[in-house]
Amino acid sequence: xxxxxxxxxxxxxxxxxxxxxxxxxxxxxxxxxxxxxxxxxxxxxxxxxxxxxxxxxxxxxxxxxxxxxxxxxxxxxxxxxxxxxxxxxxxxxxxxxxxxxxxxxxxxxxxxxxxxxxxxxxxxxxxxxxxxxxxxxxxxxxxxxxxxxxxxxxxxxxxxxxxxxxxxxxxxxxxxxxxxxxxxxxxxxxxxxxxxxxxxxxxxxxxxxxxxxxxxxxxxxxxxxxxxxxxxxxxxxxxxxxxxxxxxxxxxxxxxxxxxxxxxxxxxxxxxxxxxxxxxxxxxxxxxxxxxxxxxxxxxxxxxxxxxxxxxxxxxxxxxxxxxxxxxxxxxxxxxxxxxxxxxxxxxxxxxxxxxxxx
Amino acid sequence: xxxxxxxxxxxxxxxxxxxxxxxxxxxxxxxxxxxxxxxxxxxxxxxxxxxxxxxxxxxxxxxxxxxxxxxxxxxxxxxxxxxxxxxxxxxxxxxxxxxxxxxxxxxxxxxxxxxxxxxxxxxxxxxxxxxxxxxxxxxxxxxxxxxxxxxxxxxxxxxxxxxxxxxxxxxxxxxxxxxxxxxxxxxxxxxxxxxxxxxxxxxxxxxxxxxxxxxxxxxxxxxxxxxxxxxxxxxxxxxxxxxxxxxxxxxxxxxxxxxxxxxxxxxxxxxxxxxxx
Ligand SMILES: Nc1ncnc2c1ncn2[C@@H]1O[C@H](COP(=O)(O)OP(=O)(O)OP(=O)(O)O)[C@@H](O)[C@H]1O
Ligand SMILES: [Mg+2]
Numbered sequence: 339x340x341x342x343x344x345x346x347x348x349x350x351x352x353x354x355x356x357x358x359x360x361x362x363x364x365x366x367x368x369x370x371x372x373x374x375x376x377x378x379x380x381x382x383x384x385x386x387x388x389x390x391x392x393x394x395x396x397x398x399x400x401x402x403x404x405x406x407x408x409x410x411x412x413x414x415x416x417x418x419x420x421x422x423x424x425x426x427x428x429x430x431x432x433x434x435x436x437x438x439x440x441x442x443x444x445x446x447x448x449x450x451x452x453x454x455x456x457x458x459x460x461x462x463x464x465x466x467x468x469x470x471x472x473x474x475x476x477x478x479x480x481x482x483x484x485x486x487x488x489x490x491x492x493x494x495x496x497x498x499x500x501x502x503x504x505x506x507x508x509x510x511x512x513x514x515x516x517x518x519x520x521x522x523x524x525x526x527x528x529x530x531x532x533x534x535x536x537x538x539x540x541x542x543x544x545x546x547x548x549x550x551x552x553x554x555x556x557x558x559x560x561x562x563x564x565x566x567x568x569x570x571x572x573x574x575x576x577x578x579x580x581x582x583x584x585x586x587x588x589x590x591x592x593x594x595x596x597x598x599x600x601x602x603x604x605x606x607x608x609x610x611x612x613x614x615x616x617x618x619x620x621x622x623x624x625x626x627x628x629x630x631x632x633x634x635x636x637x638x639x640x641x642x643x644x645x646x647x648x649x650x651x652x653x654x655x656x657x658x659x660x661x662x663x664x665x666x667x668x669x670x671x672x673x674x675x676x677x678x679x680x681x682x683x684x685x686x687x688x689x690x691x692x693x694x695x696x697x
Numbered sequence: 698x699x700x701x702x703x704x705x706x707x708x709x710x711x712x713x714x715x716x717x718x719x720x721x722x723x724x725x726x727x728x729x730x731x732x733x734x735x736x737x738x739x740x741x742x743x744x745x746x747x748x749x750x751x752x753x754x755x756x757x758x759x760x761x762x763x764x765x766x767x768x769x770x771x772x773x774x775x776x777x778x779x780x781x782x783x784x785x786x787x788x789x790x791x792x793x794x795x796x797x798x799x800x801x802x803x804x805x806x807x808x809x810x811x812x813x814x815x816x817x818x819x820x821x822x823x824x825x826x827x828x829x830x831x832x833x834x835x836x837x838x839x840x841x842x843x844x845x846x847x848x849x850x851x852x853x854x855x856x857x858x859x860x861x862x863x864x865x866x867x868x869x870x871x872x873x874x875x876x877x878x879x880x881x882x883x884x885x886x887x888x889x890x891x892x893x894x895x896x897x898x899x900x901x902x903x904x905x906x907x908x909x910x911x912x913x914x915x916x917x918x919x920x921x922x923x924x925x926x927x928x929x930x931x932x933x934x935x936x937x938x939x940x941x942x943x944x945x946x947x948x949x950x951x952x953x954x955x956x957x958x959x960x961x962x963x964x965x966x967x968x969x970x971x972x973x974x
Contacts, residue, residue, distance in 0.1 A: 390873050410876040417877040423870035427892050436888070437878030488878055 340401045340491035340524055341366050342387065347396035349382050356382040357548045360396070364492070364541070367522040369515075371535040374545035375571070380528040383545070384494050387526065388417050400491060416485030416493040420500060422477045424469040430456075430480055431465040437488040455487045458517055475506050482514070492524040499534065511537050532572050536560065544568055565694050566616035576666035578602065578617040579696065582609050592693060598662040602686065603638050604693040618692040624659075624668040625685040632683060639686040645676045659684070723950075730943035749940040753948075767930055767945055774927040775952060777841065778909040781848040785856045785905045788849075790898065793860025794886070798869065813857050816850045825918040832919055839923040847915035852905040859904065863897025864890065903960050907953055 342364040349356045357379035364370040372380045385391040387398055389410030398406045405413050425433055431452060438448045456462045459479040469477055478498060485493055498514075499507045515538050518525055529535050535542050536556045543553040552564040563569035566577060580596035586603075594602045594615055602617055609615060627640065646665070647658040654669050657676065668684075676682055729735075730749060732742035751757045755766045792813075796806060816824055828847065829838055837843035867890055875885035891898075913928040920929065927949055935942035 388873075388877060390876075409882075410873070411879045411881055414879075415877060417874065419870045419874060421868070421870060423868065423874040425871060425874070425889055425893075436875065436880070440879045440884070484874070484878065 341399075342370075342492050342524060342526065343397075343399040343402075344383070344387065345397045345399070347383065347386055347398070348394045349379075349386060349391060350394055355548050357386075357545075360545070360548075360550055362543050362550065362553055364524055364526050366524055368540035369518055369525045369527055369538055370541045370543065371527045371529055371539040372543050372545060373529055373532060373535040373571070374551075376530060378545040379548040380530070380545060381496055382548075384417075384496050384526065384528050388415055388494055389413050414490050416488070416490035418481050418485045418493070418495040418498045420497045422469075422481040422501075424477055424480055424484070426469055428468075429465065430461075430467050430469070430472075433469070433480060433484050434487050437484070441488065451487055455483045458486070458520070459483045460513075474502055475510065478502060478510065482517070486521070486523070490523075492526065494526050494528075496528045497530065498527075500529075500531070507534070514538060536572070544571065561692075563618070563692060563694055566618070566696055569616065569618040569692055569694050573620050574667070575618045575620050575692075576664070578619070578661075578664045578666070580615060580617065582611050582613045582615060584611070591688065594693065596662065596664070598664075600641065600662055601638075602691070603688040604691050605688060606693040609693065609695065614696040616694050616696050618694060619666050619668075619686065620690075620692070621656075621667055621669040623686060623690040624666065624670065625687065626670065626674050627683045627685050629683060639688060639691075640683060641686065642681060642683055645678050645680050645682060648676060648678055726943045726946050729939055730947055732940060749938075749944055753941055753944045767927065767941075767948060770925050770927045770930040770945075771948055773841075773924070774910055777845055777848065777926060778906050778952075780845055781852065781909040782902050782905050784845065785849050785852050786860075786898070786902050788853060789856035789860045789901060789905075792857050794864050794890075796857070796861045797864035798872075798890075810857075813854045817854050821914055822918075825915050828915070829918045838919055839921065841924055844916050844920045844924045844926070847919045848909045848912050851912055851915055852908040855908070856901050856905050859897060859901035860894075863894045863901070866897070867893050899960055903956055906956060910949060910952060 344363075345361050347360040348358055360379070360383055362370065372383055374380055382391060386393045386396075389405075389408065393406065396406070397404055400413070400415075425436070428436070434452045434455065435448050438451060443451075452465065453462070456464060459482055461476060461479055461483070464472070464476070464480075469480070472480065478501070482495075482498070485495075499510050502510060511534055518538075527535075527538060539556055541553065542556055542559050544551045544559065546567060552559060552568050554562075559568065560572055563572055569575055570577070578596050578600070580594045580600070580602070582592055583595040583601070584593045585591065586593065590605060590607055591603055592606055592609060594604060594617060596602065596617075604617065606615075632640065641661050643659040643661040643666070645657055646660050647656075649656040650672075651669075653672055655672050655674070657668050657670060659666050659668065659682065728742065731745045731747060733746045733748060734744040735742035748757070753767045755768050792809070795801065796809065801809075825847070828850075832838045832843050832846075837846065871889050871893065872885045875889045876882070880888065911928060912926075913932065916924065916926050916929060917932075920926065925933075927945060931942055931945040931949065934945060
C-alpha cells in the first residue's frame, strides 16, 4: 500500500503532445481511475508511472520517494495489460512464479503464494494450464494474479476489462472491486468506459487531449461536471445551449435563455450573467405531463415537443424529442406510449438538470 | 461436395508435379552416383556399383577412378558452416533485437540495414573480386578465416532480416510484463523474448547454415587455392566426372536434410509448448 503522486507530467512523441501537465495523487488503498476518450493520454500516463516511458518533464513519487528515473523492475509496481500479456510459453504456474523466482523466494513459499493468489482470483487448480487453454475472463484473472502475487505497493491496470464481453465485464467490475478492497491495494485504473469508472473508483481523473479536465469522487463529477465535455462524457446526455439570463438569489437559481428563446430554470452558483452555458439533460430526468395536468404544475420548465423517434427496449422506451431547435433523448417507462409525430408536454426538474459552462 | 473433389484433385496434381521436380533430379543424381557404365541409348546404367562412393569416401583408392576424396572437404564445409552460423547469429541476434525493439531513429535504422545490405546490392563477382584484393593485402586470401568472413558477409543480411522480423512479431508487452514483475532487461530477454522467438531464430540459423554449406562464388575468389570446400570439390569434379559430382551433390544434401528434420521436430515442440499453434 502506498500513495502515488504524479506532478506536472509531460510527454511528447515527436510533435504529438501526448500528456501535458498531468498531476494527481492516488490515495492509499483506493482506486483512482483515469477516464477519457481514445487518444487522450491515459496509457501514456500509466506507462510513465510504470517506467516504460520516460516523461519529458515532471516527477513521480511513490510514498514520497522519487521514482521518476528508476527502471521499471525496481519500482515494485504491478501492471495488468489490456491484452493481458501472459507469457504463452509458460503455464499459469510459470507465469505467476516468474516474479517470485527473481526475488529468490523459496519454493514452498512460492507455491503457498501462488495457491493463495489463485484462490483470490477464483482459479484454484489451474496451475498447469497454458494461457491459450484459458478463456478470456480467466486470462484476465491470471493477469491480475500475476500483478498481485509479488505483493506490489501499487497496481496499474490499463483497460483490463475492455476485451471481455459486456456481461462478463460487468461481473468482473464487482470482482475487481471486491478483491481490491480485500487486499487494500492502491490501484490506478485506466478506462474509457464511464460506467466502469463510476462503479469501481474512489476518485476519477478526467483527461481530454492530454490534459486533466476535472478530478474528484464519482459523485462529485456526476453531480457537478465542470463543463459540457465532462457532463457529456460521464453520462449519456442531450444538451441545450444558451446563456445566463438572470438569477433568483433567494432560491440560488439561475435562469437560462436558450439561443432560440426557451427559458430554463436550474441550479449552479459558479456562473456569471451572460455566460454561455450548456443545459445537460440526462436520459432519466424528463417527466412527461398530460395536457390536463398542466394547470397543476409550477409552470416553469414545462416544454412542448414532438416525438421524432421511439425505440422499444423491453421495460423502457427510448424517445427522441424535438423541442425548438434541440433534440433530446429520454429513456422512459414503457407505460408512456407515444407515437412518432405525436406532440408531448414534459417537465425538466430544475434540480435534476445540470447547468455547466460550455467549455 | 463436387467442389471439394475438384480441390482435392488439384492438390494431388500439384503434389505430383512437386514430387516430379523434386525427386526426378534427385533420382537421376542417385542413379548417376552408382553408375559405373551408362551409355546412350540405355534407360538405365549397364553396370552399377558403389565404387565411386567408396572412392569419394576414401575407403578405396583406385587410380582408374581418379583421386577425389570428399571427406576432408565435407568436414571442412561442415566446420566452416558451424562457425559461420555461430558468428552470424551472434551478430544477427543483437542487431535484430536492436532494430526491432529499441527506439532507434528511422534514418539510423535505414542506415544500419543498408550497411548490412550493401555487399549484396551489387553484382556479386565484382564485389568478391574487390574483397579478394582487400583480403590479399591483409593476408586473408586462401585462409579458412577469409572464407568464413566471406560467408558471413553473404548470409548476414538475411539473418538480420529474419531475426528483426521475428523479434518485431513478439508483442512488447510480454517483455514489459516481465520487467514489471521485477526482471531486468537482460533477464526479460533471456526468459521471455528469446524462447518465444526461438522458431524464427532457428529458421534464421538454418538458413545461414545452408547458405554457408552451398556458398561457391565467394569461396572460389577468396579460398583458392588452399581452401576447398564441398561445393568447390563438386565444381572441380563435375568437370571431369559426373559420378563424383553426383556423390558430392548427395553428400551436400545430407546435412541439410538432417538439419531440417531436427529443426522441424524442435519447432513443433516449441509451438506446442507455447505459441498456441
Ligand atoms: N509510441 C508512440 N509514438 C507516437 N505517438 C504515440 C505513442 N504512444 C502514444 N502516442 C500518441 O499519444 C497520444 C496519447 O496516446 P495514449 O495511448 O496515451 O492514449 P489513450 O488515452 O491510452 O487512448 P486509448 O483509449 O485509445 O488507449 C495519442 O495521440 C497517441 O497517438
Ligand atoms: Mg490506451
